[in-house]
Amino acid sequence: MMDQASILIIDENHVRATxxxxxxxxxxxxxxxxxxxxxxxxxxxxxxxxxxIIIDLESPNRDVLEQMFQVSRxxxxxxxxxxxxxxxxxxxxxxxxxxxxxVVDGLRKERVKHILDMCIQRFDVFSRLxxxxxxxxxxxxxxxxxxxxxxxxxxxxxxSEQDAYALMRKTAMDQKRRLIEIARAxxxxxxxxx
Amino acid sequence: xxxxxxxxxxxxxxxxxxxAVECGFAEREGLEIALxxxxxxxxxxxxxxxxxxxASHMLAPLAVSTSLGIGNAKVxxxxxxxxxxxxxxxxLSARLYRAVEEILGHAPMDARQSAQxxxxxxxxxxxxGAPLINFAVVFPFSVHAIIMRHWLRLGGxxxxxxxxxxxxxxxxxxxxxxxxxxxxxxxGEPWNSRAVExxxxxxxxxxxxxxxxxxxxxxxxxxxMAAQEPxxxxxxxxxxxxxAHWCQDxxxxxxxxxxxxxxxxxxxxxxTVLNALSGTLAVNRTEARSMQDFxxxxxxxxxxxxxxxxxxxxxxxxxxxxxxxxxxxxxEAATVFRPDIFxxxxxxxxxxxxxxxxxLKFGPAFDPDDLQAYAGALMQxxx
Numbered sequence: 390m391m392d393q394a395s396i397l398i399i400d401e402n403h404v405r406a407t408x409x410x411x412x413x414x415x416x417x418x419x420x421x422x423x424x425x426x427x428x429x430x431x432x433x434x435x436x437x438x439x440x441x442i443i444i445d446l447e448s449p450n451r452d453v454l455e456q457m458f459q460v461s462r463x464x465x466x467x468x469x470x471x472x473x474x475x476x477x478x479x480x481x482x483x484x485x486x487x488x489x490x491x492v493v494d495g496l497r498k499e500r501v502k503h504i505l506d507m508c509i510q511r512f513d514v515f516s517r518l519x520x521x522x523x524x525x526x527x528x529x530x531x532x533x534x535x536x537x538x539x540x541x542x543x544x545x546x547x548x549s550e551q552d553a554y555a556l557m558r559k560t561a562m563d564q565k566r567r568l569i570e571i572a573r574a575x576x577x578x579x580x581x582x583x
Numbered sequence: 584x585x586x587x588x589x590x591x592x593x594x595x596x597x598x599x600x601x602x603a604v605e606c607g608f609a610e611r612e613g614l615e616i617a618l619x620x621x622x623x624x625x626x627x628x629x630x631x632x633x634x635x636x637x638a639s640h641m642l643a644p645l646a647v648s649t650s651l652g653i654g655n656a657k658v659x660x661x662x663x664x665x666x667x668x669x670x671x672x673x674x675l676s677a678r679l680y681r682a683v684e685e686i687l688g689h690a691p692m693d694a695r696q697s698a699q700x701x702x703x704x705x706x707x708x709x710x711x712g713a714p715l716i717n718f719a720v721v722f723p724f725s726v727h728a729i730i731m732r733h734w735l736r737l738g739g740x741x742x743x744x745x746x747x748x749x750x751x752x753x754x755x756x757x758x759x760x761x762x763x764x765x766x767x768x769x770x771g772e773p774w775n776s777r778a779v780e781x782x783x784x785x786x787x788x789x790x791x792x793x794x795x796x797x798x799x800x801x802x803x804x805x806x807x808m809a810a811q812e813p814x815x816x817x818x819x820x821x822x823x824x825x826x827a828h829w830c831q832d833x834x835x836x837x838x839x840x841x842x843x844x845x846x847x848x849x850x851x852x853x854x855t856v857l858n859a860l861s862g863t864l865a866v867n868r869t870e871a872r873s874m875q876d877f878x879x880x881x882x883x884x885x886x887x888x889x890x891x892x893x894x895x896x897x898x899x900x901x902x903x904x905x906x907x908x909x910x911x912x913x914x915e916a917a918t919v920f921r922p923d924i925f926x927x928x929x930x931x932x933x934x935x936x937x938x939x940x941x942x943l944k945f946g947p948a949f950d951p952d953d954l955q956a957y958a959g960a961l962m963q964x965x966x
Contacts (some may be wrong), residue, residue, distance in 0.1 A: 429764050431749065449752030451623040452722050455654065456750050470655065481633050489629070 397439035538572035590639035670878035694788035698738025772859035795942025820928035831881035888920035
């Protein structure tokens with residue numbers, strides 16, 4: 390069953406916005422739009438005239454939306470932040486996930502809750518992806534440092550690649566420190582001694 | 584050690600919350616503070632009311648509007664400490680500033696002259712059928728919006744009918760000025776200096792030209808927190824009082840500028856921060872201006888929350904919304920500002936209060952006992 394409520398996503402993060410749009414479409418929301426250009430935001434919102442607005446909390450533009458709560462000549466229908474007073478935990482979940490929803494007056498609570506829950510889920514998925522990406526990047530950067538440290542040891546102590554690596558490992562174990570820390574120290578020393 | 588979560592926006596007036604941590608004033612009180620940087624005042628409000636923050640740096644009018652349920656669900660807050668007075672500027676776009684200069688035949692000399700000249704620009708535009716001028720402030724309930732309206736009235740401009748207001752977050756102000764989306768704004772530093780440096784705007788008034796000690800940012804808590812953990816709050820306030828004194832000391836300006844400029848706080852050049860701290864700013868391409876009380880962190884008028892200031896904020900919020908005042912609501916607003924907590928924490932023996940809690944420099948006099956008269960006079964001044 391398709392839900393015809395028009396949903397507007399305001400998110401400057403292209404990847405996250407796509408993940409959310411896909412999620413909402415899969416859940417049967419056909420009418421989803423995404424705004425990434427936010428100058429003159431209120432006018433753009435007024436032109437689109439959505440039933441539900443989903444905005445990421447990192448965006449300073451949340452303060453722009455606050456104007457809509459006053460009766461503004463820009464907004465055609467009264468709009469309010471979606472707050473389920475009976476469910477404080479879900480508000481906290483949304484905030485922790487980093488998303489906030491605004492709804493046009495009169496839209497049924499269950500419908501909005503369904504949309505918001507989906508967005509929270511997708512925001513969490515995105516955060517996990519981002520974390521994994523960050524970890525992968527760090528691992529890659531660490532490997533580069535270890536390679537450089539190995540090279541420095543090989544030249545300075547005329548060691549084979551294998552021995553240079555073994556020496557770093559042993560030093561790390563003896564000093565109860567991580568391999569990457571030892572490698573960083575060697576690279577730093579290498580810079581100074583150059 | 585007790586840990587509390589304190590939200591802040593990356594602004595120069597977050598100096599006290601930041602210095603309280605960085606200079607060890609909080610630690611001395613046995614408090615560990617987790618400072619959390621935020622991107623919007625709406626986030627700050629929501630995280631405070633939903634218990635993700637214990638306390639926060641907040642716009643003074645927002646503490647009052649939230650407590651009264653104006654613009655959002657009603658959640659009573661307590662303000663036990665004022666963080667600063669002034670520090671904002673009114674900046675016009677290069678194009679609008681040129682129009683003001685053309686009318687006068689020279690650069691405006693002061694806030695009054697610029698507002699009066701703007702009135703003539705607006706009248707001329709009306710005759711030619713040009714669209715209304717667009718001004719931006721940082722939040723609907725902000726001292727910025729209040730100051731902007733006072734300045735407009737100073738020139739005989741009706742803030743409700745002669746101009747349009749919109750909210751633009753500070754980091755986007757300069758771009759909006761340069762793209763012509765807005766014609767002017769009221770914002771804190773460093774955004775005015777940025778506009779002047781890049782040639783897209785000129786400063787026509789300092790906040791301190793409008794009032795001497797209007798509350799700008801405050802420390803806000805849920806009032807349940809104030810009731811449940813008074814000892815923690817007392818410690819926090821003692822740390823803030825020490826930090827306020829340190830921040831105000833001109834000897835520390837260099838250190839403070841450096842501290843605030845760090846990437847985890849404001850992330851801007853120390854020199855940019857120093858402009859506002861020293862009160863010396865380039866106001867247009869050729870002139871600079873100095874003002875001793877451009878931004879003030881310490882003073883009995885500033886740190887000790889005066890309920891009369893909360894009444895003033897209430898009157899300003901309601902006239903801003905074009906809504907009638909309600910005395911019961913005004914009394915409720917007054918209870919948001921809590922000198923009792925401040926006094927209990929600092930051992931302050933309720934000093935004789937200053938005659939005038941706001942120090943407006945022109946326009947209708949503020950009488951905290953007769954808000955109706957004040958609001959009425961404001962509305963009339965606009966006609």
